[in-house]
Amino acid sequence: MDQIVQPLYCINCPYKSVIFSDLSDDELAKVEQSKQELFFRKGDTILSEGEEVKQFIYLTGGLAKIHKRESEKSDQIIGISIPFDFIGFLFTFSGEKSNYSYTAIEDSRACIIPVGIIKSNILKNGSFAMKMIESMSKTADKIIDTRFKLNKKHLRGRIAYILLFFAYEIYKNDRFNLPVSRKEIAELINMTTENVIRILSEFRQDKIIEIDGKTITIINKEILIKICELG
């Protein structure tokens, strides 16, 4: 939590350069007025599936999952949203109602901006629109590419992928606390909870990782990369 710094004004926000660099001071001031910065505890729902999309949600700290109810028991996790990315935006204009839920999987912070404000900036500011289109294109490409690759991998390859993802894309460290349950990993990479556990245990026995509850330490990164690529 302590790494989260409160940006008082959008103009000083470290994320401004990512999203709003093309807005004029005037346009930025409007965003400023209508934005809310909200804090979510781990487990909190940020947006519920089926709810009307009235706001654009932009994660500025923490971690969230994007997911969808499949049935009573099962949930499909589409992806993990991290600060700086636009996964949320990709789906903002796909319909009146959200097809996905957004749930904080770590204590998180998000800027909430009415969709109308974003829309009017798209309509009035071509550079902003262009930037959004590029972001969407890249985001969609990445999700789709990752998913196709993942589905070709065997279970060991998928687990290797998710470990590398958390370690080096999210936490940038060999040791990290899994922000998700074994069940959620299963929902994210399309396998059963039992097999997630089984393969984590195998990796531990093979001295590739150490496990202490939610804490994972990657011991042999090179092998993990190989398993991810080949498996």
Place this chain on the structure above:
Amino acid sequence: MDQIVQPLYCINCPYKSVIFSDLSDDELAKVEQSKQELFFRKGDTILSEGEEVKQFIYLTGGLAKIHKRESEKSDQIIGISIPFDFIGFLFTFSGEKSNYSYTAIEDSRACIIPVGIIKSNILKNGSFAMKMIESMSKTADKIIDTRFKLNKKHLRGRIAYILLFFAYEIYKNDRFNLPVSRKEIAELINMTTENVIRILSEFRQDKIIEIDGKTITIINKEILIKICELG
């Protein structure tokens, strides 16, 4: 082929309402000048993976596959592009070079417009930009949703899906000619060629479909829908 009608000018084009309804007469005239309408034979490559994306490709007739080399032998088909849809656009701005190839799987017609023209319209015309963003959002949502559902299905469910897709989304008829080989079906829905054939044969034996080479006739649509949903 004979169902393809030559639209002489964009302003009369049946597709204008879909893409360019928000352009002024002036803007439309510019598109007019720089656009090319090309004809592709079944099997022709429309755009190659790795090539610089200099043009926006819009299918106005026929059918194309969007695919990606995985290795020497295997190819991953991401989806089938039909006239009126924006699958191509979704990836147009994801990078300098195309991550996918576009190949005609039927004799096809496409309008080719320099990316610069599209870009300048996004920059200058907010409504056009907004429309593009909405299209991208819907397209991404649909692809992702379909893929996740497909990957949960058993092989029989996937074949049922693809049969229903060709019959009722593409050809709108119980009887149709498969525009793709068994191998391509396998590449599209992530299974082996052998199993595609095996399950098609099973469906034939179960009197759900009739097969005569590339010609498929759906006899029992209701059961096929059930297999698709449950399997």
Place this chain on the structure above:
DNA sequence: CGCGGCTTTGATGTTCATCAAGTAAAGTGG
């Protein structure tokens, strides 16, 4: 303290890819 959810391990069976082998169809060169 007991209940439900999460985690773990083992045993079992199903689904599916792989391998093999043969037929049909389609394109190629003389």
Place this chain on the structure above:
DNA sequence: CCACTTTACTTGATGAACATCAAAGCCGCG
């Protein structure tokens, strides 16, 4: 037009990968 090669299609047999079922320990929470 016919031999020839290649590519697409088809069926069967086998084994590997994986889901499912079962049972038990663990932990947090009311």
